[in-house]
Amino acid sequence: MQKRQKRFEVLEQRAVNKDGFIKEWDEVGLVAMDSPYDPKPGLKIENGKVVEMDGIPCAEFDMIDTFIANHCIDVNVAAEAMAIDSLEFAKKLVDINVSGAEIKRLVPGLTPAKILDVLKKMNVVELMMAMQKLRCRKTPANQAHITNVKDTPALLAADAAEGSYRGFQELETTVGIARYAPMNAIALLIGGQVGCRGTLTQCAVEEAMELQMGMKGLTAYAETVSVYGTDQVFVDGDDTPWSKAFLASAYASRGIKMRFTSGTGSEVQMGYANKKSMLYLEIKCIMITKGAGVQGLQNGSISCIGVPGAVPGGIRAVLAENVATVLLDLEVASGNDQTFTHSPIRNTARMLMQFLPGTDYVFSGYSGVPNYDNMFAGSTHDSDDFDDMLVLQRDLQCDMALRPVTEEQIIAVRNKAARAMQAVFQEVGFPAITDEEVEAATYAHGSKDMPDRNQPEDLRAIEEFLKSGKTGLDIVRALHKHGFQDVAESVLGMLKQKVSGDYLHTSAIVDENFNVKSAINDRNDYMGPGTGYRLEGERWELLKNIPQAISPEDI
Amino acid sequence: MKLTEEMLRQIITEVVGQMAGGAAAPASAAAVDTDKPLDFIEKGPAQAGSNPKEVVIAVPPGFGTTPTKTIIDIPHSVVLAEVAAGIEEEGLTARFVRNYQTADVAFLAHSAAQLSGSGVGIGILSRGTSVIHQKDLAPLQNLELFPQAPLVEAETFRAIGKNAAKYAKGENPNPVPVKNDPMARPRYQGLAALLHNKEVQFLDPQKKILEVVQG
Secondary structure, X not given: OOOOOHHHHHHHOOHHHHOOOOOOXXXXXXXXXOOOOOOOOOEEEEOOEEEEEOOEEHHHOOHHHHHHHHHOOOHHHHHHHHOOOHXXXXXXXXXXXXXXXXXXXXXXXXXXXXXXXXXHOOOHHHHHHHHHHHOOEOOOOOEEEOOOOOOOHHHHHHHHHHHHHHOOOEEEEOOOOHHHHHHHHHHHHHHHHXXXXXXXXXXXXXXXXXXXXXXXXXXXXXXXXXXXXXHHHHHHOOOOHHHHHHHHHHHHHOOOEEEEEOOOOHHHHOOOOOOOOHHHHHHHHHHHHHHOOOOEEEOOOHHHOOOHHHOOOHHHHHHHHHHHHHHOOOEEEOOOOOOXXXXXXXXXXXXXXXXXXXXXXXXXXXXXXXXXHOOOOOOOOOHHHHHHHHHXXXXXXXXXXXOOOOHHHHHHHHHHHHHHHXXXXXXXXXXXXXXXXHHHHHHOOOHHHOOOOOHHHHHHHHHHHHHHOOOHHHHHHHHHHOOOHHHHHHHHHHHHHHHHOHHHOOOXXXXXXXXXXXXXXXXXXOOOOOOOOOOOHHHHHHHHOOOOOOOHHHO | OXXXXXXXXXXXXXXXXXXXXXXXXXXXXXXXXXXXXXXXEEEEEOOOOOOOOEEEEEEOOOOOOOOOEXXXXXXXXXXXXXXXXXXXXXXXXXXXXXXXXXXXXXXXXXXXXHHOOOOEEEEEOOOOOEEEEEOOOOOOOOOEEEOOHHHOOHHHHHHHHHHHHHXXXXXXXXXXXXXXXXXXXXXXXXXXXXXXXXXHOOOOOOOOEEEEEEO
């Protein structure tokens, strides 16, 4: 081209054109939800056993097929459910006169290909309708990522406190350097309770360490227990569906809440999609989760979002996988947790798919820190977008579980969390958090405002902490000794949850009075206008009143 | 955006520009033919080493031939030279193996650590994703992880080699500074999936792990 058209020159510079887009490649599974290689639905049952599923006889089942056939498919309802035409089934999902309970009675009788076939009949608005009706907990909630690139503890505690104060019921951290895990977990445990009692915290790292931290009481739940849709990817991770089920039972036996994680794109990202579409493989992951008896799942592509995000219909498939999760009556932590685009327009459009219908956790999680500090490699939205989210809630009268705050309130909780962390460090033998660090963490935008710590000394102290056998109770004791009685009580309250076990129910969150709210006592009963979760009354009054709104009396 | 040649060229220019900006960058991608295959000679099955002064580096089968450079176009010959230089600066030696069994960076690095006389190994995927591992850790643990291939630059590879050697000597070094770019995924993940699907096509469980030397 010798002469450029000026509009095209402008378009070329737009953020969206920095994104990577890939054409479909069916042969390796680079396709969202409609591969010619996806199997056709079908199920044969003899003597109460699945003998053929989606065209594959049981003699040819791979390990995932075997697990799903034996542990997920409900043979008692299968004949009835499989006989329903996929289009009719899809209509039931959006029909306000068909209850969620009736649908969830039938779904366990469906095969992976049948669930795929039903979801393929639905557009994104219909999928959102299904989510609104079928998610397990009535009240939507939200999760935040709290991390920083320096793994600096006072800032982690301060950010955790701000996150829970703003309304995030769950906080998730991870590490820049793996060996920092226990220290980061403690920062969230303390900071989370300072901001709001009952906040659930986790630290996503290697699975054995993650379980160990849960058992020590440094975390309240776990989420990063990954499952995959093809045998080879499972084997590459040194796992099987049975080993993951075993790990799940290890958590359950210690009274620790947990959910699995999966997502479209992971199999093709790891090179073994067996020519199947991303959504078909993800449905298998969801069925493995159900079969393992786990209460919930984090999905919505998660860390592979750049893959479905790069192919046609990918973001629709991501919503469809969230819907498949609630169809199987599982808690859904619905993604929106990783950057997938340079374009703010694409970014928000993708998030509306979960925000508008509401899910158990709309984000999993929202970046409670600036994205440069987000060690999950960035989330769709970050701490700089808080006010946009509050306005979106107010514009649409739609709840993503955040609340308006003032600068004074945030300074106060950040400072308290950093000081509590300083006290605990002194007691458990970690290298001191200086007053300078407390001050910096209180007022920081992010880790760029924090002084550097001596990392080798931190890491050595963490190693000793792990060897010492200290637990969450030592944290409680340290807080109490240094005058943080209320925080000590809250941390103890979280430890007690593991004894009572009520928060092991599906979609459980813990409120500020340590009451558990789950799919059992806060069941989603949506059946059209006037039912289900409504943003109204006291809560709506709270969300209406953002500080920047001008009041008529003030003029 | 489709990955056009023009865009690749732009990325290369940016990367080379960044590298030129860092005075310490010891090797320049500009000086090397990035398409030239690595001259690797396979020497038969890799043996567990007994030399406590070695660090083993494991690469997947396609490394150096298909492709010949990382996701930000650092030639694989430069990658290996930098890692080896980092190790040698600490007075230790580098030994290379090609693992035909896995293209998973954690297992790749873990296999290197198992073979290493010092118990410390490094795994490097063709696109640049890297791990420093120790033989007594669980496969999915690590000493240091460099998960974002577009941020692993030539000098990072030297620092990886240097730190691996320090761990091998029983030291507790400052970890290589962690980098994070939230926009690496939107730009590169689709491409990374393409590259990885090519990478796994070269796996061959019959061949296991072979000792390699550069010709």
